[in-house]
Amino acid sequence: MYSELPDFIEIRQSEETGRVIWTQSPIRAGSAIFVTKPYAAASSSSKLTSYCSYCFEQTGMNGLRRCTKCRVTHYCDFNCQTNDWAIHKHECASLQNWSKAAPSSDYPPPSDAIRCLSRMLWKMRKQGPYARQTREIASMQSHRSSLKPSAYESHTYLAHSLVQYLGLSSPGDMEQYSLSSAADLVDTISRFVTNTFTVTDPTLIPLGAAVSPVVALINHSCDPNAVVVFPRVSTDPKVQEPLMQVIAIRDIYPGEEVLTSYIDATLPTNLRQQALNETYNFECNCHLCTSTGLDPRASLNCPKNCGGSCPLPSDEHALVRCSKCKSVVRSVDAALDALRVGQEGLDKANNLQFEDPGKSIRLTTNLIPILTSAGFPPSAHPLLGLTRLHQQLLTSSFPNPLTQEHLDETIHTATTNVAGLTALFREGHPVLALALAELGKLLAVDEPSPRTTNKSVIYPPSGLPRLKLAYETLLRARKMLLIGFGVTNEGGQVGKEVREMIVALEKEIGVFRQGVKNVLEDTPKLKA
Ligand SMILES: C[S@@+](CC[C@H](N)C(=O)[O-])C[C@H]1O[C@@H](n2cnc3c(N)ncnc32)[C@H](O)[C@@H]1O
Numbered sequence: 001m002y003s004e005l006p007d008f009i010e011i012r013q014s015e016e017t018g019r020v021i022w023t024q025s026p027i028r029a030g031s032a033i034f035v036t037k038p039y040a041a042a043s044s045s046s047k048l049t050s051y052c053s054y055c056f057e058q059t060g061m062n063g064l065r066r067c068t069k070c071r072v073t074h075y076c077d078f079n080c081q082t083n084d085w086a087i088h089k090h091e092c093a094s095l096q097n098w099s100k101a102a103p104s105s106d107y108p109p110p111s112d113a114i115r116c117l118s119r120m121l122w123k124m125r126k127q128g129p130y131a132r133q134t135r136e137i138a139s140m141q142s143h144r145s146s147l148k149p150s151a152y153e154s155h156t157y158l159a160h161s162l163v164q165y166l167g168l169s170s171p172g173d174m175e176q177y178s179l180s181s182a183a184d185l186v187d188t189i190s191r192f193v194t195n196t197f198t199v200t201d202p203t204l205i206p207l208g209a210a211v212s213p214v215v216a217l218i219n220h221s222c223d224p225n226a227v228v229v230f231p232r233v234s235t236d237p238k239v240q241e242p243l244m245q246v247i248a249i250r251d252i253y254p255g256e257e258v259l260t261s262y263i264d265a266t267l268p269t270n271l272r273q274q275a276l277n278e279t280y281n282f283e284c285n286c287h288l289c290t291s292t293g294l295d296p297r298a299s300l301n302c303p304k305n306c307g308g309s310c311p312l313p314s315d316e317h318a319l320v321r322c323s324k325c326k327s328v329v330r331s332v333d334a335a336l337d338a339l340r341v342g343q344e345g346l347d348k349a350n351n352l353q354f355e356d357p358g359k360s361i362r363l364t365t366n367l368i369p370i371l372t373s374a375g376f377p378p379s380a381h382p383l384l385g386l387t388r389l390h391q392q393l394l395t396s397s398f399p400n401p402l403t404q405e406h407l408d409e410t411i412h413t414a415t416t417n418v419a420g421l422t423a424l425f426r427e428g429h430p431v432l433a434l435a436l437a438e439l440g441k442l443l444a445v446d447e448p449s450p451r452t453t454n455k456s457v458i459y460p461p462s463g464l465p466r467l468k469l470a471y472e473t474l475l476r477a478r479k480m481l482l483i484g485f486g487v488t489n490e491g492g493q494v495g496k497e498v499r500e501m502i503v504a505l506e507k508e509i510g511v512f513r514q515g516v517k518n519v520l521e522d523t524p525k526l527k528a
Pocket of ligand 1: 220281283
């Protein structure tokens, strides 16, 4: 079983955490520990028309080929369509039945979870119960016997939709999928929910859901030593994609467990624990979750601005002091109000970002100053989430022609985002690496109206100092991308792009310097 695992990786059994994987040899930061293609994957509903349902490549200039029968799945080309047919032929029939039974013509196809789960079941049926991969899927962890009440509703909903989508009308129909009872069905759903991954593009944008029993062997830590990414740089024929790569983001020593993070690690402990508990059914005991120290995700700046920080007050712990100068936070109510309003606003702004980006950006624009003036540092929740979203919204609404004001506001926001993420993630984490690359790219954009005077206090600078800052930022980003997306992947697609930008900027800075030198040399002659 698990033929993708290299020899130096060992599977062990732990009483508290189930199966775990350990390394017997040292692993360097930036190395791919193993690479695998998901057992089953399905793109999210919003990506179905713009990404290939087989290899997850984005549409090219010519658009994608649509399956003429179900009219739902799209493919890059004939090759991808043919490769997908073994599974899609079942899916195609289910999608057609789904749309025939739909209450209206614009009724959406089932969610990526249902489509991925069904793809998994069709493949297991085809391979048979004794095939290696079927056994690997069957041994993935299930929490059926200890499901949290909060999970009942989502599991019931999944079960109901799955039965409808697969067209199961009697208990006998389930047997073809080796499901002999309703309990088996819940077991399969629990196994799926506990072990599903998000397929992402090379910039970590979510594209859909995937199952891989070998990647599912990895346990969780909120401070992981490895990540799962899809760098998309393989030179093999693209039918290999999407390739999941497990990359070490720090040196891992013999006898250490390999751990990834299942959740958004920018969230404070209570929200991380809630997410882990609801979806994965465990309480995390990693050092971040058990630490009593100051957490930059839940802190305030010192009220006297001494440079220190205070823990975020709560209803139970209203008296908080700066860890450095011991000043007491007086504006506890203001901080708690800002936290509540910020959290509600972030949820709303996230929900509106595609449907009504104008409303979403108005929310982020209004909320960021409220949290900042209440003393939240850039790393604190929900300010960091609002800043990240604000940056995305600003970038996607660049006016044509671009204005210096819009560009500089986006750079300011990207800088605050990098500051927040730097306080949370180790060098080389892909989230931080991408944020730096984004900042470097923004600094390298041609300025619509550069300033003629360059006072060093103004940020972002203009002209040559800006180009130099772009260059230094991109160099730092590249170093981190080589870790987060793998050295042998050249830092993934973004790492390759950044390398090209660095070369172009070197030339541009050289030309700029030469131009200034020429002007300086010519000036006395002109005067004379
Ligand atoms: C993707 S699986 C990981 C592999 C799993 N240990 C197994 O035996 O198959 C996720 C499940 O592993 C367990 N798990 C993962 N990380 C854990 C941790 N840090 N502490 C406790 N349990 C953990 C939880 O039961 C979780 O639902």
